[in-house]
Amino acid sequence: MATMNIRPEVSLSLHQRILKDIEDNILTGRWPPGYKIPSEQALTEQYACSRMTVNKVVTQLARAGLVLRRRKTGSIVMPQNSQSAILEIYDIRHEVEALGLDYHFDIQDRTVRSPTKAEQDALSLSSRRRLLQLSCLHYAGGEPFCLEERLINLSVVPQAESESFRELAPGPWLLQHVPWNAAEHRIAAEAADDATSKYLSVPKGAPVLLVERQTWRLDETVTRVRLTYPGAQHALTARFTPTQSLNPLGM
CATH class of the missing domain: 1.10.10.10 (Winged helix-like DNA-binding domain superfamily/Winged helix DNA-binding domain)
Structure with a gap:
C-alpha cells in the first residue's frame, strides 16, 4: 500500500x-x-x-x-527597485542624469558559460548551472562613468539569455523582471588594473571605487555584479532610517 x-x-x-x-x-x-x-x-x-x-x-x-x-x-x-536594499544604490542612469549629463550605455561583452569552481563556491551553484556574463559600460556626457561586470544565473532568470538589453541596461531590466528577497553589498577602494584602465580611460593604478552586490531569490543567487567607478569622480551616498524587524511568517 x-x-x-x-x-x-x-x-x-x-x-x-x-x-x-x-x-x-x-x-x-x-x-x-x-x-x-x-x-x-x-x-x-x-x-x-x-x-x-x-x-x-x-x-x-x-x-x-x-x-x-x-x-x-x-x-x-511590490515593484522591485534599488532602494529596497538596506544600502541605497540608485540606477546608474539616474545618477548620471542627476549630474545634468547625457546618459547612454553599451554592452561590451556577452557570454553564456558554465560557472568556474570559484564561482560555484561563491555563488552556491552546481557545475550544471549556466551563467550569462555581461560587461556593460555606462557613459556620462560621452565619457566613461561606470563599468558594470555582471553574472546572471540562467536557472533563475532564463529569459535573460534571449534579452538584447538594447532598451534597458541589465540592472534595471532585472529589477523590473525578477523579484528578490535578499541582497549583500561590499564597497572597496582599489587600483585600476589593465582592463579597468582601458574601459574607464584612467591610468593604470589610479584609484577606483568598487561596489559589489549579490542578490538572492529564496536560496538561489539571481545575480552578482561589480560596479567600478573612477575614484576621483564618484562618491557613494546612503541615507538610513530606523526600521522595524519584520518576520513575514510570524515565526
Missing part, C-alpha cells in the same frame, strides 16, 4: 498558510513585480476564511515590503 506524504504546511495556522502561499508566489516569480494579487474578497472565498484574516495577511506582506496596497485598484506585488 502506498503511503501518503504529509506536507509540513498542514501544521500551519490558516493565517500562516495564506501568507506562505502568497509569499511563495511572489518569491518564486510566479507573481512578478507589478502583478495584481487576488482581491481580499477573492482570497476570503478561496480560503473559506474571514475578511479580517485576509486583511491581516495583506497588511503583513505590505509591511514586509512584498506588496503595495492601493485603495481603489487593489494590491500589487
